[in-house]
Amino acid sequence: MQVCVVGSGGREHALAHVLGRHHDVVVTPGNPGIPGSVATPPEEVEADLFVIGPEAPLVAGLADRLRAAGRLVFGPGADGARLEGSKAWMKDVLVDAGVPTAAHGTFTDEVEALAFLDTMGDLFVVKTDGLAAGKGVVVTTDRAEAVDAVRTYLSGEAFGDAGRTLVIEEGLTGPELSVLAVCDGTDAVALAPAQDFKRLGDGDAGPNTGGMGAYSPVPMATDDAVDDLMDRAVRPTLAALRARGIDYRGVLYCGLMFTPTGPRVLEYNVRFGDPETQVVLPRLTSDLGILLAAAAGGDLAGTTPTCDDGAALAVVCASEGYPTAPRTGDPIDGLEEASAVDGVTVFVAGVTGDRERLVTAGGRVLAVTGQGPTVVEAQMRAYEAVSRLSWPGMQHRTDIASSSTGR
Numbered sequence: 001m002q003v004c005v006v007g008s009g010g011r012e013h014a015l016a017h018v019l020g021r022h023h024d025v026v027v028t029p030g031n032p033g034i035p036g037s038v039a040t041p042p043e044e045v046e047a048d049l050f051v052i053g054p055e056a057p058l059v060a061g062l063a064d065r066l067r068a069a070g071r072l073v074f075g076p077g078a079d080g081a082r083l084e085g086s087k088a089w090m091k092d093v094l095v096d097a098g099v100p101t102a103a104h105g106t107f108t109d110e111v112e113a114l115a116f117l118d119t120m121g122d123l124f125v126v127k128t129d130g131l132a133a134g135k136g137v138v139v140t141t142d143r144a145e146a147v148d149a150v151r152t153y154l155s156g157e158a159f160g161d162a163g164r165t166l167v168i169e170e171g172l173t174g175p176e177l178s179v180l181a182v183c184d185g186t187d188a189v190a191l192a193p194a195q196d197f198k199r200l201g202d203g204d205a206g207p208n209t210g211g212m213g214a215y216s217p218v219p220m221a222t223d224d225a226v227d228d229l230m231d232r233a234v235r236p237t238l239a240a241l242r243a244r245g246i247d248y249r250g251v252l253y254c255g256l257m258f259t260p261t262g263p264r265v266l267e268y269n270v271r272f273g274d275p276e277t278q279v280v281l282p283r284l285t286s287d288l289g290i291l292l293a294a295a296a297g298g299d300l301a302g303t304t305p306t307c308d309d310g311a312a313l314a315v316v317c318a319s320e321g322y323p324t325a326p327r328t329g330d331p332i333d334g335l336e337e338a339s340a341v342d343g344v345t346v347f348v349a350g351v352t353g354d355r356e357r358l359v360t361a362g363g364r365v366l367a368v369t370g371q372g373p374t375v376v377e378a379q380m381r382a383y384e385a386v387s388r389l390s391w392p393g394m395q396h397r398t399d400i401a402s403s404s405t406g407r
Contacts, residue, residue, distance in 0.1 A: 001289050002046045002212075004028060006062065006075075008054030010349035010367040011274035015051055015288075017345065018281040023289040033348025033358055049293050052250075055131060055271050058132045059085040063250070073249070074292040076270050080241060080248040081131045084222070084270040087167045088129045094265060097240035100232045102267045105169040111149045116168050117143070123171025128153055129343035130162030135323055137208050139171065174259040176266070177221055178214070178249065178276045181234045181254060182291060184300040185247040188234050189291075192283055193221035194276040195401075200323065209323045210364055215313040215375055216279040219294075220258065220306035229256065233265050249296055250324045278347050279312035313378040313398050314369040315386050319350070320393025326350075329358045330391040338385040343371045346385065360391055375401055 001023045002264075005015045008027075008069075013034045016025045020036075020072035028045060030037025039407040042050060043065065050066050052058055052075035061078035083090045088106040095101075103120075106129070107113035117124060124146035128136030136159050138149040153163030177195055179190040207341060234252055241248045253269035272281075281288065286306040294303040317327040332351070335358065339346050347369060351361020366389065370382030379401055 001049060001293070002026075002047045003049045003289055004042060004047035005051045005053060005055060005230045006042045008034075008349075009053070009274060010347040010364065011272050011277045012053040013347040013349070014278045014281050014367075014369075014389055015053060015272065018284060019051070022287045031348060031351050032354050033351050042066065042400055043069065049074065049289065049296060051075065051292055052249060053271060054079065055084050055269065057272055058250075059131065063286060065311060072293060072296045073119075074251075076248050076250040077246075079244075079246045080250070081270045083268045085253075086129050087127050087256075088165060089268070090268055091167060093240050093402065094268075096243075097233075097236040099236055100262060101264050102172050105168050106165065107168065108154065108165050110150060110154050113154065113166065113168060114147060115370040117150065120168065122277070123173070125169040125171050126150055126153065127167045127169065128159050128163040129165035129167060130139055130159070132159045132162050133210060135208065135210065136162060139158050139208065140388045141217075147170060152300075172257050172264055172266070174257045175252070176255065176257050177218060178273050179221075179226060179229055179234075179254045179256070180272060180276065180280055180293050181230065181252045182300070182305070183238060183248050183250060184295040184298050185232075185249050185254050186238065186242070186298070187300055188230065188238060189300055189303070189305060190226050190230055190234075191224055191280050191305055192216050193218050194273070194280050195402055196276050197274065197397060200395075200397075202397055207323055209318075211275045212316045212318070212397045213314055214275045215311065215378065215401040216278045216283060217311060217375075218278075225263075225338055229254065229263065232263075237268070247298075249298060273365075275314045275367045278314040278369045282345065282369060282371060283307040283310065284308050310371060310373045311375040311378040312369055313375060313382045313401055314347075314367045315382050315396050317368060317386060317389060317396045318364050319360050319362065320395060322395070326360075327393050328360050328362065328365035329391070331347040332358045332360060332365070332389065332391050334389040338368060339386040341370070341381055341385040341388070344385040345369045345404050361405050365391075
């Protein structure tokens with residue numbers, strides 16, 4: 001099968017890498033570090049299956065245009081992509097579906113938003129309604145910081161029109177989990193759960209980012225817990241979407257928190273998570289292309305993903321200044337040496353140049369994934385590879401999964 005992966009980041013590199021085990025893959029536009037990258041627009045690519053990676057083209061209706069041209073597409077149409085394109089709309093769907101989530105309010109007026117903020121206790125959560133590349137969320141115990149977020153979002157100073165409507169949520173506490181559910185419009189199957197690390201610094205210090213690392217499997221994510229999530233959240237959400245006339249065929253990324261009062265869905269994304277994809281997909285032992293094609297065709301019956309008994313752990317290496325003002329243009333050293341570590345794959349994201357000499361071109365530059373029989377072994381391999389990489393100002397967390405490994 002000829003598969004076209006749309007996108008240019010580490011997530012798309014991981015998709016292409018795993019799909020390439022069984023199928024011929026092209027990636028558009030890709031980047032110089034992803035084999036099979038082409039500059040051809042997706043509408044002009046001939047392929048049996050299209051897999052759309054990032055959220056922006058989904059929200060903009062790329063899946064609809066490809067389907068209208070008779071293509072088989074894994075990725076929701078613009079109607080379903082509103083789950084990520086509008087956090088306020090997503091919350092409405094969650095409420096309609098009866099999915100447990102945080103108490104919340106939606107605002108366009110500063111006075112009303114600040115009044116609601118003061119009813120939310122000591123932990124404040126402020127989110128842009130629209131897309132903000134994973135950076136439009138402030139979680140803080142500092143009221144002044146929350147107030148500043150409200151004002152800069154609503155004014156458009158921080159994220160333009162994406163923030164002129166915002167959502168304020170009840171602050172929840174507890175361990176988080178990411179589950180990627182492959183959906184065929186009616187039903188869904190879960191891939192192996194993962195846990196990601198959003199904060200920039202060790203010990204969950206610093207600002208929220210698009211994600212600084214992840215690992216899988218996660219001890220608390222038992223089969224029963226995942227089955228419960230699918231029954232209490234994912235399937236009711238698909239039913240609520242169908243009631244609105246939406247045929248959702250794609251991945252539904254469910255971010256949830258295990259609170260003292262039970263699991264709560266924090267958010268849905270409409271694409272594979274990054275960096276969760278870089279630890280979930282490498283563990284697959286079944287054919288990813290067959291799974292995604294079945295979902296795109298509207299019939300997952302009899303298609304069950306399987307994964308190995310080992311573990312995968314990814315460490316994101318980012319540019320100096322990320323997430324606010326990443327430095328770019330620095331040559332990356334040590335890629336060949338890092339890739340030579342047993343059990344390691346380096347997924348390439350924010351780069352330019354050519355394969356022989358890649359140069360930083362974005363905030364999150366690389367995701368270094370280690371695999372092994374245990375999380376400890378995967379962690380050791382990933383960090384050994386990271387130690388062989390360098391460029392001026394390179395930053396990364398040193399504690400991915402440390403709470404699980406004791407290291």
